[in-house]
Amino acid sequence: MAQLCSLLTLCLFFLVPSFLSPSFAGVPPSAPVSAGTICKSTPNPSYCRAVLPNHTTNVYNYGRFSIRKSLSQSRKFLKLVDKYLRKYQPSLPTSAIHALQDCRFLTVLNIDFLLSSFKTVNGTSTTLSLVEADDIQTFLSAILTNQQTCLDSIQSIASTWSIRNGLSVPLSNDTKLCSVSLALFTKGWVPKKKRKATWKPRNKQRGFKRGRLHLKMSSRTRSIYETVSRRKLLQTTDDTDEEVLVSDIVTVCQDGSGNFTTINDAIAAAPNNTNGVNGFYLIYISGGVYQEYISIAKNKKYLMMIGDGINQTIITGNRSVVDGWTTFNSATFGKF
Incomplete structure (x- = not known):
């Protein structure tokens, strides 16, 4: 699981005004x-x-x-x-x-x-x-x-x-x-x-320990994850702060062997406005080059995406300013 590097954490950074006299x-x-x-x-x-x-x-x-x-x-x-x-x-x-x-x-x-x-x-x-x-x-x-x-x-x-x-x-x-x-x-x-503070993450970024991610999930979800990723999950510890709870999992595979063949279809099928109490909705994206423009709507909350690793799961596109696209719309991945 050392190659697990395609977890996409989407954050909004805020500016704390420092101009109060x-x-x-x-x-x-x-x-x-x-x-x-x-x-x-x-x-x-x-x-x-x-x-x-x-x-x-x-x-x-x-x-x-x-x-x-x-x-x-x-x-x-x-x-x-x-x-x-x-x-x-x-x-x-x-x-x-x-x-x-x-x-x-x-x-x-x-x-x-x-x-x-x-x-x-x-x-x-x-x-x-x-x-x-x-x-x-x-x-x-x-x-x-x-x-x-x-x-x-x-x-x-x-x-x-x-x-x-x-x-x-x-x-x-x-x-x-x-x-x-x-x-x-x-x-x-x-x-x-x-x-008076400078910016800090809203919550402690739990789960990563010595470059590895501890996922806590049901036996069914664990079986799906280990099958599609071809990796065994790390054994969980008694310290729940070191675990990331997963509520469910779906898989994206271009060859049709998963639940979806495109990332956008998987996102569209994810539940809306979840509160995160039961954990993250995990979308596992198998290796391949996905020519998609991903936009995650604001009602799609507590999504986690994991790919097969560097140079394995790739999201790409070909929009450019030369072709009339704005910089904003040329991004291959965004959360709105």
């Missing part, structure tokens, strides 16, 4: 403070002052307002992208269409993240648990990444200046507002000990 950091989140004062310690003070209400309130109300406004602006941006797609698509080059489609996809995802974030902050005016705070920081930071990806795609379509200019400014403003939202969220809802 000493004077602002000493103000309790529940204390009234002017918009001008609070904006001095955000990444874009002038933009912050322009969008926040001009009255005195606490960080929680400012934070809820900024996230709600981010949601409103994202919805407006989505309508703008749809307008361009409807009005100009017949005359647009392929690269511009792909750029707009990237932005549409990412904006829909951002709206979902903002809805989840607002639901959390709207329900409390106190610091959250570390896990809850981690989730919202991840969402807001992912939005910033998505907006930058969209902006990169838009700026690359130099031949369509009307679209580029029409989308760049509102997108830039959306990014500024989201960074303000992240700063206010960090001040109001994130525990102090986490606020």
Whole structure:
């Protein structure tokens, strides 16, 4: 099992703001403070002052307002992208269409993240648990990444200046507002000990020990795994922190001997919105060259993929910018 190297761990990295000034950091989140004062310690003070209400309130109300406004602006941006797609698509080059489609996809995802974030902050005016705070920081930071990806795609379509200019400014403003939202969220809802920390993985990455992976599974699942991988599983230990629980397994084999012949079919058949209590849903991908573009939807949770090893299980594609694809859509593997 030493060759077991195709386990795909998909993580969202979040940015913990480090721009909270000493004077602002000493103000309790529940204390009234002017918009001008609070904006001095955000990444874009002038933009912050322009969008926040001009009255005195606490960080929680400012934070809820900024996230709600981010949601409103994202919805407006989505309508703008749809307008361009409807009005100009017949005359647009392929690269511009792909750029707009990237932005549409990412904006829909951002709206979902903002809805989840607002639901959390709207329900409390106190610091959250570390896990809850981690989730919202991840969402807001992912939005910033998505907006930058969209902006990169838009700026690359130099031949369509009307679209580029029409989308760049509102997108830039959306990014500024989201960074303000992240700063206010960090001040109001994130525990102090986490606020000062650098990024760390949300959970301990269990399972790897001396380069090997301990999988805990039923006898049926174990038999399937050992047959398809031609490897014996390591003996489990009494330390459950060293084991990765597997709930079920399906196999992908190009010769038809497995449950599926393509990776995408196996992902589509995986259960939706699992909570992970019973472990990971394991997709074992036998050796071969898979010419596929893999997109894992957000409702496909707790998936684990294992291949036969380096230069054995290969996922590849041939999309390139030269052919009109954006960098975003040229990736062979992604989680959305």
